[in-house]
Amino acid sequence: MQEDIQKKRHEYSLNQLNEEDVKPNPFDQFDAWFKMALNANLPDANAMTLATVNSEGKPSARILLLKDYSEEGYCFFTNYDSRKGKELKQNPNAAMVFFWPQLEKQIRIEGHIQQLSPEHSDRYFMERPVGSRRAAAVSPQSSILKNRAELETAIEDFKTKFGDDFQRPAFWGGYQLIPEKFEFWQGRESRLNDRIEYFLEDKKWKFHRLAP
Numbered sequence: 001m002q003e004d005i006q007k008k009r010h011e012y013s014l015n016q017l018n019e020e021d022v023k024p025n026p027f028d029q030f031d032a033w034f035k036m037a038l039n040a041n042l043p044d045a046n047a048m049t050l051a052t053v054n055s056e057g058k059p060s061a062r063i064l065l066l067k068d069y070s071e072e073g074y075c076f077f078t079n080y081d082s083r084k085g086k087e088l089k090q091n092p093n094a095a096m097v098f099f100w101p102q103l104e105k106q107i108r109i110e111g112h113i114q115q116l117s118p119e120h121s122d123r124y125f126m127e128r129p130v131g132s133r134r135a136a137a138v139s140p141q142s143s144i145l146k147n148r149a150e151l152e153t154a155i156e157d158f159k160t161k162f163g164d165d166f167q168r169p170a171f172w173g174g175y176q177l178i179p180e181k182f183e184f185w186q187g188r189e190s191r192l193n194d195r196i197e198y199f200l201e202d203k204k205w206k207f208h209r210l211a212p
């Protein structure tokens with residue numbers, strides 16, 4: 001029995017989330033909270049969990065960095081042939097979760113995924129430091145490696161062959177999550193948390209309160 005974990009309790013009491021205060025549009029509400037997280041200088045404020053589902057309906061989740069957002073969608077970049085890339089090909093439905101413990105806030109977004117345009121991915125690829133670009137171009141993300149040396153040798157070979165001058169490989173690029181649902185969660189005392197869920201009705205965003 002993990003008694004230490006059972007006894008671990010943190011009271012949430014910083015803030016409230018009231019119907020009068022939330023924005024009518026969830027994209028604006030996200031923007032307000034995301035800027036709060038950035039302004040609080042939280043480490044990796046743009047880190048989120050992305051959940052995908054494979055063709056057998058089995059979920060998997062991993063942390064990624066949000067790299068852009070607008071009313072068109074929430075963008076991240078990765079390897080299209082990775083496990084998540086393969087799962088997204090099988091099933092475009094996905095979910096994102098942000099958790100900022102210092103703010104006692106959680107945001108959940110559910111929707112479907114589309115690939116970003118090659119031009120958008122090219123632009124972002126070229127903004128990355130050369131080491132990250134090289135890693136993206138060389139690493140067969142989510143494939144089995146014999147050992148670490150295999151990866152390091154492949155990086156050295158690539159350096160010798162191409163130096164710093166290479167383009168984005170077609171198997172690496174961006175996706176955007178197009179939201180169909182949002183939930184904004186604010187921790188409150190004694191687990192009586194505030195939860196405001198936004199949903200689409202006749203193509204208009206509406207919201208209601210959910211029980212904690």
Ligand SMILES: Cc1cc2nc3c(=O)[nH]c(=O)nc-3n(C[C@H](O)[C@H](O)[C@H](O)COP(=O)(O)O)c2cc1C
Binds near residue numbers: 064077078082
């Ligand atoms: C803080 C953090 C940020 C990460 N950001 C990314 C990212 O933006 N893109 C990415 O492909 N992997 C990122 N990763 C690695 C992923 O969590 C994961 O290991 C990788 O994408 C392979 O996942 P998959 O096998 O499910 O496809 C990040 C990991 C951490 C801990």
